[in-house]
Amino acid sequence: MSTPTTPDDPTAAASEPVSNTDRATLDAARRRRTFAIISHPDAGKTTLTEKLLLYGGAVQEAGAVRSKGRGRDVTSDWMELERRRGISVTSTALHFSVGDVTFNLLDTPGHRDFSEDTLRVLSAADSAVMLLDGAKGVEPQTLRLFEVAKARNIPLLTLINKYDRPGLDPLHLLDHIEETLDLKPTPVTWPVGIPGDFRGVIDLRTGAFHRFERVAGGSKVVPTTILTPEEAAESEGDAWTTAMEEVELLQAIGAEHDHEAFLAGRTTPVFFGSAVSNFGVGLLLEALMELAPPPSAHVDLEGGHRPLTSPFSGFVFKIQANSDPRHRDRVAFIRICSGHFERGMKVMNARTGKPFTMSYAHEVFAQERAALEEAWPGDVIGVVNALDLTIGDTLYASEPVVYPPIPSLAPELFAFARNADTGRTKQFRKGLQQLDEEGVVHLLTRVNGDPTPVLGGVGQLQFDVAQERMATEFGAAIRLEPTPYTTARRTDEGGEAALRHHSQAEVLVRTDGTRLAVFQSPFVLQFFQERNPDVLLDTMLTR
Known part of the structure; x- marks a missing residue:
């Protein structure tokens, strides 16, 4: 059994000359x-x-x-x-x-x-x-x-x-x-x-x-x-x-x-x-x-393939806060897709169009971290306290690229989040925002005007983790109260209009603007679908 080559491997390609920089990138990728x-x-x-x-x-x-x-x-x-x-x-x-x-x-x-x-x-x-x-x-x-x-x-x-x-x-x-x-x-x-x-x-x-x-x-x-x-x-x-x-x-x-x-x-x-x-x-x-x-050439949003030898690019696939209680920090995990990363390099955030300097990049090992001077396609780097980065962001140098958004699953459980201590309102809001950015839970608001935050998750353990972290990391204990909803689908403005006066369903809005149609049972969902076949009701979300 031979070690497979990547589509960018010069030994598998035709006769174009390969620069020393490109050769170093391909060699590093081959070994990842x-x-x-x-x-x-x-x-x-x-x-x-x-x-x-x-x-x-x-x-x-x-x-x-x-x-x-x-x-x-x-x-x-x-x-x-x-x-x-x-x-x-x-x-x-x-x-x-x-x-x-x-x-x-x-x-x-x-x-x-x-x-x-x-x-x-x-x-x-x-x-x-x-x-x-x-x-x-x-x-x-x-x-x-x-x-x-x-x-x-x-x-x-x-x-x-x-x-x-x-x-x-x-x-x-x-x-x-x-x-x-x-x-x-x-x-x-x-x-x-x-x-x-x-x-x-x-x-x-x-x-x-x-x-x-x-x-x-x-x-x-x-x-x-x-x-x-x-x-x-x-x-x-x-x-x-x-x-x-x-x-x-x-x-x-x-x-x-x-x-x-x-x-x-x-x-x-x-x-x-x-x-x-x-x-x-x-x-x-x-x-x-x-x-x-x-690693091989990564597919971009347009369906093209960005070669490994293209200038630096990568995407954020995870946000983690407070992994080390001593620092109370926020780490963005970035998968490198192309090029050579060097500490301190300046890149662009495709979502915001703003420059970002990679000064605080680390190699992360569980809770431990060490300053990282360079990295290659396939590597994962942790950028500390990158407050402007969110899950799914594409970062690139020189040649623009946007990678596809990372999908997420429609929540299956929903709960109202109540602040157990009104004197900790700031911590309450900050903690919920952070857990939402990490993807621990979905933070949702009701379009009917009720300001009570709604949390969505795939399972009960997500709520248990959210409660524990709110109390221990953010100093804001929360009470969770069940909602009547058990089923959710992604929808749009048309779905919101169709559900505006529904007695067993409503629309919740995620912090990124995604609308979720939530129903009290799968039967209610099926009944609504049959009578509204043109309304968007999708099981997969994107971040």
Whole structure:
């Protein structure tokens, strides 16, 4: 399997001369892998993230990301609520290198209620790892996140995790993936032994057997014992024979890796392992280096492709405030699409038409940050206290470009936000505005003149996070009261007029001017649609 080239790779192009600057950009891009991890809660996403960092040398011990020279510990889950509940509800960028390959791991929330945040993160990723529990397969929240990835045409690698525990047999898992996701699984490694009596995996690329040896805690990288097929057959007996019969079946049905089909999103390379024991993580990391696509020319709003060698451009895909309580700051995460970033460079914001100086750009690693002097296509940089930047903004130097807006999902839950302390009105308004800009919740107003803010979200956990952050970060406790609305669609002025006197629906307006038609039930929505077929009612929003 050869490392794929980008459309801008001079070795794949014709005879035009390439400048030294362009060659440096293309070489840096070729060595980038920008990927995300999606999974159902409890499938092991945080564990896998930390083990990948461990293999990449970014941490000294799994579970503790130690900042250089200061002896401080951070983890990929930095919010107190995350640690308390054992879930991931924020996203961050984790940057590390293995050999000459530089990885940008975009850590996504692991909870369905934050699938909007995952959608934004995946807009900045070139590929993703889909993590499945070997005993449960594709779970409901995995399915929702997969649909988000599919909407972005993201190539997916799949890791079947927790295979050292009782679970489903591997052939059943492959059928389950294909039937549930309409995605053909093509194993790259294959397990020897049944779940719960896991012996190791066969690397189908080489035929070598990687023996599973349980590592207590899995906090260190321990070299894996690798056997030849002959040695494995003698060592593992009937388990090896069964595994080889299964491999022959896979070959007979053509379940082999097809790189073009993988990049097109029709197939997914599959790996088996145990993240908690560090087993299979190294093979997955190697596959990310070999199979995951590097950055390529990014599609702009007009449908054209901006070459990697064009002057600097990028877009904001996430805003995060107060990730480090010491600074109470606001970080804009920018995915670089083209050109060479240099600290202090001046760029234009396509939305505002105003210049912006990139003086406070950092490499962000969970809560930690370090001044960044340069970066390349595929890299993610954090710009601190960039108050003029919002999600979806395009930044460019020299040659104008606008990238498509980042879509968001129509809210499914709505609540009135009441200020619990009228003496904290300023903090109340500022906090809600900040949470809206980050995309934690949608901040909405009623067109009927009622000034009470309405919060919209995909799930209840978004409201829980909003309440906690309002109280702890902004000093403005809020009470949330339910509204009668359960269903929302994007609409326009015509929809607003049609719903003006509706008794079971109304229109709410987002801070960016987007109108949301909200209904008390799906039945009310359907009834309205049937009688108003020309009214715009769309499920997808844009920011």
